[in-house]
Amino acid sequence: MPTTGPRPILVIAGPTASGKSALALRAAQECNGTVINADSMQIYADLRIITARPSEEDEATAPHRLYGILDAAEVCSAARWRDLALTEIETAHEAGRLPILCGGTGLYLKALIEGLSPTPDIPDDIRSAVRERCDREGPVAMHALLAEQDPEMASRLNPTDSQRICRALEVVTATGRSLADWQNDAPDGPPADLHFHTVALLPPRDVLYEGINKRFDQMVELGALDEVRRLDERHLDPKLPAMKALGVPELRAFLHGEMTLPEAVTSAATKSRRYAKRQNTWLKSQIIINFSINAKFSESLTTSFFAFIRENGLTS
Template structure:
């Protein structure tokens, strides 16, 4: 059998607060790697604290492509990411280096590797009407409607996930076909890189939960509320934007609206982050071809280095 002649690329995946960035930077010190962020929140400028964005010193020493490339008023899609990531990957390969894509947005990893379904473009009129309906009858009622029209999609979309729920109903209206049916067909050209997948999956979920709580407390201490207040003060941002719906930002926006106090902000922010981590872990467990590492076990960096050496064929 002929060997795979595609250039190499590495996916470093894991739930939030699992130590992906630290490991990526450590690996870059030993291998000719270019880091590419796979994070739906890190793309936004001015959203640094609540996204746990690497600080300026880290980014100067270990540059990450696809960080700070959008204003929060500009939505960023999986299709946008796929196009941008392939440009960054090709630049890395052309320079004789290896792209390492690091992050926790499973949809982006999947879109990059498997391509995107042939879905219609967003329709502003349909979306506005669905939003108006939701304001009248509630998103839970729209979720019940989706369950009748596309039970497969409804099973994986939470009733309070307004963005995905709206999109699923929009697709049905525009195409007359269920979103799950269109997505099952797959689409797009195969990724022209051979990929090593590394997944950080904590064996003890309680340790990850503690890390999430500690990190959210640090965000509050570092000025998360002030950061969101500055975003609100712009006047052109609102809670329905994908950037503001990001975990931590939505809860802080509601706190600044006066809907609850600081203790409840902390509780809600930590809970939402834990739920995000749970969804990320569930997705990662479906990536059966990934090399799994427990980020809390000693020797993580050495084990990851060994996997890269074997994959890249270096000594």
């Protein structure tokens, strides 16, 4: 890759089960690339199967970074991921490799491409007090409290969205200023010399949904239940991001006798389809897509994909 001028980054985005990881691997092989994870759940070491993380064989075929690097007990914010991603991007460029961001977590991609507005550090005592009160009184009561203290943020949030309600309450309590005001401040953008080339895999809905349904059956066959059982045995806080990954709450419900296995798989697939729909909507409205592929990844798509790669000078 060139060492002067705009430094290229290939972004491969798309909904769950669209084939992003396979396309990123092919791109890495063809373009001397490093695949950098932009999926908020694939960052956790405990969730290889249930998040369809690249296999060990795939990771050995081309460099993969930020996959499985955090324990399920940790929380990875968009800001934390952004800092990690910028470091890996710099490392890839210094090694003469093409950084290939791969994932469907919209907040992560937006944080990197457009930047993040600054938000304050929250003292531990305030965070603990807000979270403990939410556990006692529930999110609806906390939403009512937020409506009194920060009506603008309350109007934006679902009364059952405990995580975001608590975050908004923590900020207004600690700073006396609405989180909305903080978010309106000028964002801290990426280095000015980074040039993003975004490819989006956007399969037709019926094709995507069929793939999601099949994938959950395959996950169970590959050992997702044992993976979730090991996670469940750690007795972690169910509010942690890793504990809310698609499929984890449903398989935990099966392990606790609250669902049959077919019910758990069906429920997880349904939630995944809804999530994929939201991802599609977000991608089409929130980021600039330079090249769209209206199909699930297959080798037959590589001709047009690599033509785009060559046209934009992304090959070695």
